[in-house]
Amino acid sequence: MKDRRTHRSYVSYIDKSREYYGAQGYPQAYQWSYNCDVPFTVATKPMSECRVGLVTTSFFDRSFDRHAVAGSTDKEPYAAQCDDALGGLYNKDLFWAKDTTHTEDLDSYLPINRLRELESKGVIGSLSNRFYGVPTDYSHRRTQKKDAPQILKWMIEDEVDVALLVPL
Amino acid sequence: MIAGSARDIVEESGVPRFVFTDFPLGNPTGKPYDVEMQQAIVSTCLETLERAWEPRTTIQTPFVWDDDSNDSWRAEFMLVDESNRGALAQAGDDRRNAQKAAKAKGKGRE
Numbered sequence: 001m002k003d004r005r006t007h008r009s010y011v012s013y014i015d016k017s018r019e020y021y022g023a024q025g026y027p028q029a030y031q032w033s034y035n036c037d038v039p040f041t042v043a044t045k046p047m048s049e050c051r052v053g054l055v056t057t058s059f060f061d062r063s064f065d066r067h068a069v070a071g072s073t074d075k076e077p078y079a080a081q082c083d084d085a086l087g088g089l090y091n092k093d094l095f096w097a098k099d100t101t102h103t104e105d106l107d108s109y110l111p112i113n114r115l116r117e118l119e120s121k122g123v124i125g126s127l128s129n130r131f132y133g134v135p136t137d138y139s140h141r142r143t144q145k146k147d148a149p150q151i152l153k154w155m156i157e158d159e160v161d162v163a164l165l166v167p168l
Numbered sequence: 169m170i171a172g173s174a175r176d177i178v179e180e181s182g183v184p185r186f187v188f189t190d191f192p193l194g195n196p197t198g199k200p201y202d203v204e205m206q207q208a209i210v211s212t213c214l215e216t217l218e219r220a221w222e223p224r225t226t227i228q229t230p231f232v233w234d235d236d237s238n239d240s241w242r243a244e245f246m247l248v249d250e251s252n253r254g255a256l257a258q259a260g261d262d263r264r265n266a267q268k269a270a271k272a273k274g275k276g277r278e
Binding site for chain 1: 169170171172174175176177180181182183184188190191192193194195196197198199200201202203206207209210211213214217218219220221222223224233238239241242244245246248253256257259260261263264
């Protein structure tokens with residue numbers, strides 16, 4: 001592996017997607033989220049006493065058009081039983097490296113089984129019985145003002161202490 | 169906290185805690201069927217939750233997608249160069265035409 005490079009190693013999706021869609025004739029670049037102020041809360045109890053909640057961008061519905069533009073469907077946030085996700089979720093309409101990898105193994109993008117193993121070992125207090133799904137929407141406003149508060153409400157109902165967000 | 173592979177997007181947005189694995193998008197909590205790796209990444213997330221003391225904490229996991237280098241998957245992803253510029257422009261035109269046609273039939277985006 002080269003130990004000197006002229007560019008950063010990790011992919012800049014902001015740069016790549018702007019150039020890629022620009023080359024397809026879309027003149028207006030996507031406006032990515034940028035925040036100066038970032039919220040933070042120090043952990044107040046050990047993980048062994050915490051209930052963990054998982055958030056995904058995958059959905060159950062397999063009727064979404066796999067060629068649809070991300071954010072163009074009318075998805076709504078949802079809460080569902082972890083048991084119901086064990087057969088896998090649908091995400092072919094989302095943006096990910098479909099030529100390189102696959103999402104046939106749930107735990108590679110929604111680690112329900114791995115967290116249950118850690119629960120049985122006492123590493124975490126518990127995994128919430130429900131997990132939570134959030135649409136990848138073009139509207140920052142909708143994500144911030146509508147979807148995020150709804151997910152928070154469900155997490156409070158389920159007495160979740162810490163949230164693990166796993167966007168695809 | 170976030171587990172993910174789109175480092176620039178997550179860090180620009182700004183999050184309390186981020187566990188970054190330098191993988192192609194799709195498997196932010198480990199390679200498919202690699203239970204050991206998935207356990208390690210999830211455990212790192214839990215440790216980061218417990219031990220981070222300030223926002224924008226990023227931890228990079230040690231995993232690479234390919235054994236000898238971690239570059240092969242990057243090069244082709246969303247590639248734009250002279251070899252495909254024409255094809256991309258055509259694909260954009262085709263897509264816009266398809267969307268226009270769908271809209272005319274009442275099936276377009278709202």
